[in-house]
Amino acid sequence: MFGLPSEWSLDVPERYFTLENYDGGVARWCPGCGDFAMLSAVQRICRDAQVPPEKLAMVSGIGCSSRFPHYMHAYGFHGLHGRALPVACGIKSRRPDLDVWVATGDGDCCSIGAGHWLHASRYNMDMVVMVFDNSVYGLTKKQTSPTTPLGFSTNTHPAGAFLPPLDVAATTLGFPNVSFVARTVDWNPVHLYQTLVTAHAHRGTSFVHILQRCPTYSADIFDEWRKDPDRILLLHHEEGVPADDGVRRTYKNQRLHDPRDLAAARALATPGEQLAIGLLYRNPEAPRLDEISVRGLGTARERRLALIEREIDRFAL
Amino acid sequence: MTAPPASGSVTEPRRAARVAVDERIVEIVSDSGEGAQKAGQTFGTVCAKLGNGVWTVEIIPAEIKPPARSRAGASGIRVRFANRPVTNRGERAHLAVAFNEQVLYGRIANGAYGPGTVVLLESKWADDEQEEIRTQYRDAVADFRAHGLEVVELPLEAACLEVIPDPRVGKNMFVVGMLCEIFGRDLDKALDEVRAVLGRKGPEVVRLNQELVRRGWAFAERHVPFAWDVAAQAALEPQLVMNGNQALGLGILAAGIEVVAMYPITPATSVSHYLGRALPAAGGFLHQAEDEIAAIGFAIGASWAGKTACTITSGPGLALKTEFIGFATMAEIPLVIINVQRGGPSTGLPTKVEQGDLLAALYGQPGDTPKVVIAPATIEECFHMVVLARRLAEEFRTPVMVLTDANLATGVSAFPRPKIDAAWLAPEPDRSAWPEGVAPYDWDAETGLSARPIPGQRGGEYVVTGLAHTRKAKVAYDPESNQEGCDMRSRKLAALGRTLVPPVPHGAASGDLLAVGWGSTEGAIEEAVDQLRAEGLAVASLHLRFLSPMEPGLAEIFARFRKVMTIEINYSDDPQAPLVDPRHRRRAQLAMLLREHTLVDVDCWSTVRGQPYGPGEIAEVLRRNLVAPPAASKRGAA
Numbered sequence: 003m004f005g006l007p008s009e010w011s012l013d014v015p016e017r018y019f020t021l022e023n024y025d026g027g028v029a030r031w032c033p034g035c036g037d038f039a040m041l042s043a044v045q046r047i048c049r050d051a052q053v054p055p056e057k058l059a060m061v062s063g064i065g066c067s068s069r070f071p072h073y074m075h076a077y078g079f080h081g082l083h084g085r086a087l088p089v090a091c092g093i094k095s096r097r098p099d100l101d102v103w104v105a106t107g108d109g110d111c112c113s114i115g116a117g118h119w120l121h122a123s124r125y126n127m128d129m130v131v132m133v134f135d136n137s138v139y140g141l142t143k144k145q146t147s148p149t150t151p152l153g154f155s156t157n158t159h160p161a162g163a164f165l166p167p168l169d170v171a172a173t174t175l176g177f178p179n180v181s182f183v184a185r186t187v188d189w190n191p192v193h194l195y196q197t198l199v200t201a202h203a204h205r206g207t208s209f210v211h212i213l214q215r216c217p218t219y220s221a222d223i224f225d226e227w228r229k230d231p232d233r234i235l236l237l238h239h240e241e242g243v244p245a246d247d248g249v250r251r252t253y254k255n256q257r258l259h260d261p262r263d264l265a266a267a268r269a270l271a272t273p274g275e276q277l278a279i280g281l282l283y284r285n286p287e288a289p290r291l292d293e294i295s296v297r298g299l300g301t302a303r304e305r306r307l308a309l310i311e312r313e314i315d316r317f318a319l
Numbered sequence: 320m321t322a323p324p325a326s327g328s329v330t331e332p333r334r335a336a337r338v339a340v341d342e343r344i345v346e347i348v349s350d351s352g353e354g355a356q357k358a359g360q361t362f363g364t365v366c367a368k369l370g371n372g373v374w375t376v377e378i379i380p381a382e383i384k385p386p387a388r389s390r391a392g393a394s395g396i397r398v399r400f401a402n403r404p405v406t407n408r409g410e411r412a413h414l415a416v417a418f419n420e421q422v423l424y425g426r427i428a429n430g431a432y433g434p435g436t437v438v439l440l441e442s443k444w445a446d447d448e449q450e451e452i453r454t455q456y457r458d459a460v461a462d463f464r465a466h467g468l469e470v471v472e473l474p475l476e477a478a479c480l481e482v483i484p485d486p487r488v489g490k491n492m493f494v495v496g497m498l499c500e501i502f503g504r505d506l507d508k509a510l511d512e513v514r515a516v517l518g519r520k521g522p523e524v525v526r527l528n529q530e531l532v533r534r535g536w537a538f539a540e541r542h543v544p545f546a547w548d549v550a551a552q553a554a555l556e557p558q559l560v561m562n563g564n565q566a567l568g569l570g571i572l573a574a575g576i577e578v579v580a581m582y583p584i585t586p587a588t589s590v591s592h593y594l595g596r597a598l599p600a601a602g603g604f605l606h607q608a609e610d611e612i613a614a615i616g617f618a619i620g621a622s623w624a625g626k627t628a629c630t631i632t633s634g635p636g637l638a639l640k641t642e643f644i645g646f647a648t649m650a651e652i653p654l655v656i657i658n659v660q661r662g663g664p665s666t667g668l669p670t671k672v673e674q675g676d677l678l679a680a681l682y683g684q685p686g687d688t689p690k691v692v693i694a695p696a697t698i699e700e701c702f703h704m705v706v707l708a709r710r711l712a713e714e715f716r717t718p719v720m721v722l723t724d725a726n727l728a729t730g731v732s733a734f735p736r737p738k739i740d741a742a743w744l745a746p747e748p749d750r751s752a753w754p755e756g757v758a759p760y761d762w763d764a765e766t767g768l769s770a771r772p773i774p775g776q777r778g779g780e781y782v783v784t785g786l787a788h789t790r791k792a793k794v795a796y797d798p799e800s801n802q803e804g805c806d807m808r809s810r811k812l813a814a815l816g817r818t819l820v821p822p823v824p825h826g827a828a829s830g831d832l833l834a835v836g837w838g839s840t841e842g843a844i845e846e847a848v849d850q851l852r853a854e855g856l857a858v859a860s861l862h863l864r865f866l867s868p869m870e871p872g873l874a875e876i877f878a879r880f881r882k883v884m885t886i887e888i889n890y891s892d893d894p895q896a897p898l899v900d901p902r903h904r905r906r907a908q909l910a911m912l913l914r915e916h917t918l919v920d921v922d923c924w925s926t927v928r929g930q931p932y933g934p935g936e937i938a939e940v941l942r943r944n945l946v947a948p949p950a951a952s953k954r955g956a957a
Binding site: 026054055056057058059060061071072075076077078079080081082085087088089090091092093094095096097099100117118120121294295296297298299301303305306307309310311312313314317318319 | 364367368554557558559560561565569572573575577578580597599600601602603604606608609610612613614616617618619620621622623624625626628642643646733736737739741744772774775776777778779780781782783784785786794
């Protein structure tokens with residue numbers, strides 16, 4: 003154009019998306035709910051990656067966190083309790099162009115949907131799975147969840163939860179073909195954002211265990227970590243979650259951890275004296291079912307008809 | 320009749336002249352794993368190729384490897400072939416080939432054989448080294464003869480041993496040769512069929528099996544004292560031959576369905592065995608999910624994001640899928656659900672036939688969940704109804720359930736080759752921008768119909784939810800919104816029902832008794848009606864394919880008969896049972912629906928014996944219900 007060499011011309015995008023383009027309206031979580039932090043982080047990531055809203059598929063089950071799709075301007079699937087993962091896998095199976103996110107909770111993912119949790123890990127289809135872990139059932143008003151701490155009083159166990167909790171990240175690291183497990187906390191929005199960015203960049207199922215406070219039922223449940231940042235172990239590695247200076251200043255207790263080391267990841271994952279945050283494990287080579295399920299996509303109509311005729315021939319007398 | 324001694328020193332039996340008959344029913348029964356089903360399918364295909372009408376049905380034990388020589392362990396196949404189209408299993412077999420005598424007991428108890436049935440029985444057990452077996456064999460042969468069976472004892476294995484070292488894996492083809500001779504089939508056709516079936520196993524296997532067919536032929540010529548001919552007329556149109564589950568699988572391909580998600584369950588699984596190879600070959604994906612719930616969830620996800628997908632199951636799996644079926648109805652996501660019914664309740668009779676899921680299909684979900692339910696009556700319709708189901712699911716934005724059963728699943732029959740229409744294939748999902756200002760549930764006030772936005776369509780972003788919602792897909796708990804949503808989803812069924820035409824009774828448009836059926840029983844019911852009409856009785860039948868919405872005009876049709884009753888394979892109280900009277904009687908499922916739908920006092924006859932009906936027993940039932948005029952029959956049908 004105008005005599006300029008074509009490679010000099012600027013490629014101006016036809017559309018440019020701002021945060022408002024992903025805004026699905028006023029979120030109706032309780033004031034102070036940790037879920038707001040996730041919502042703004044995801045909207046920022048979509049904006050930064052310039053994902054067209056119509057290419058987003060936000061999938062959830064049932065629970066407070068599963069209201070997430072309603073608050074995004076995107077295609078959303080607010081499905082059944084525990085069943086977000088099979089739906090997300092079905093969506094991804096023939097739509098490699100869609101950017102699939104799953105919002106699920108400790109009850110939705112680790113209790114009623116636990117079977118799918120394991121198998122979605124095996125399938126390893128390309129999506130981000132955010133497990134919002136507030137250690138309690140919120141929408142149904144404070145019942146014990148699989149991640150409720152031992153002795154924590156709920157409406158179903160007023161004398162305190164009977165059993166020690168499971169840990170979302172540690173359990174996921176035991177699943178077959180797991181390809182990405184990270185942990186972050188809702189009270190450090192910078193680390194939360196960077197963890198989700200890292201998850202979004204991974205091709206495969208990225209499980210992100212997010213410690214999320216429920217201001218109504220479990221407001222103080224993470225105080226041991228929140229009030230004593232030295233008990234948080236910040237994992238870092240050149241292939242891990244990048245931590246900016248602010249995060250490094252907050253969490254001085256740091257460790258170099260190679261995210262390809264599964265044994266080390268498992269050893270670090272279970273919270274004890276310390277709570278490890280950052281990228282625990284990543285295996286970019288793990289096989290992905292969505293690379294198989296898309297085969298044959300876009301087969302031309304004429305070719306398809308010919309293939310069907312050939313199948314019918316097999317039954318011809 | 321006495322057994323001929325081992326071949327070589329056999330005296331020639333007198334061969335009666337070949338008798339021309341309209342039809343024959345042949346069974347091959349054995350322990351599991353002796354290839355009886357393969358033999359029957361091969362023989363059935365030879366008959367079909369000659370132009371006989373053929374219906375084959377597998378005899379399946381519930382266990383994979385039941386103990387040898389067990390009465391309940393009969394595995395095998397029935398082949399009914401005739402000089403006209405055949406639509407059902409028929410009644411008593413004319414001829415049975417049995418590899419041991421014990422498996423015959425189960426078949427006799429089922430009524431499959433009776434006086435006059437010729438049994439060609441393996442005779443080696445008479446000389447078994449175990450005395451117990453020799454005694455069992457002698458006693459059984461005496462029992463069978465006392466029962467009126469014509470037992471011909473034959474050293475089948477000994478004859479096979481001349482060709483192969485292990486007759487267990489070869490005598491089935493020997494039997495194919497025998498049957499071809501007994502029924503005067505063309506030997507070359509049988510040899511061709513062996514090559515077609517076994518060709519991929521290599522030339523040596525083909526050669527050996529062809530030799531077994533030839534030996535069987537020669538053996539029958541010398542040792543079997545009967546011969547029949549069933550006239551055949553080659554079909555004018557090209558024909559396909561397959562079972563109902565293969566027809567469903569082929570229908571899935573022809574409908575352009577690209578995603579099928581399932582979990583293994585008998586008797587539906589063989590659809591996915593077929594699709595496991597065929598669906599990827601046609602450019603699609605078969606997902607074996609971690610459970611029944613995940614299977615339908617996966618299919619719903621795929622449907623929502625693109626072309627209508629399909630899930631396949633049977634009764635127990637249908638129960639598990641209930642919540643998602645309600646969701647797909649509420650959220651208006653097109654979906655094809657295939658339910659190959661089996662015996663219930665609970666785990667029930669996994670390999671046996673029942674039509675017990677009709678009410679579960681219509682009403683199995685909490686709340687009001689109007690959906691389309693259709694039922695193929697023939698193997699050919701298993702193919703076409705999947706194509707129909709996909710189109711209805713798209714156009715009415717709803718789940719469509721296709722109800723077949725174990726009888727259609729394992730029955731094999733020929734039907735005219737369908738001419739595939741490009742319009743049957745699902746269109747590519749719309750990628751154009753969603754029209755501005757159009758709501759995601761832009762319900763037409765009269766029909767409830769609306770178009771659906773598909774992810775990727777710019778401007779169509781919405782959140783699908785199982786919560787009550789407005790036209791704009793916004794969660795709404797106000798009284799008007801939920802009422803409107805339920806109204807609109809229900810209205811779609813009225814809209815579809817208005818497009819259907821009344822069914823046409825078989826036999827006559829009026830008379831004394833109308834038998835109403837649905838699903839796989841059509842052939843047997845119509846054959847029974849034909850029999851009775853030939854006797855001058857004013858009987859007719861009506862077969863329903865749409866169960867939701869119901870086909871129109873039923874009340875008008877029923878009004879032209881003195882009595883209306885359903886024939887179904889599901890539970891109803893016997894009207895003669897203790898404590899049962901018309902006020903305390905639980906009726907069969909279609910009868911319940913028809914009584915509500917037409918306000919006609921529809922009677923019913925049904926059993927849950929896990930067996931498909933033969934025309935003879937249906938004819939008996941209809942005859943009994945004709946004797947007493949309905950007004951005088953205080954206790955209803957018997």
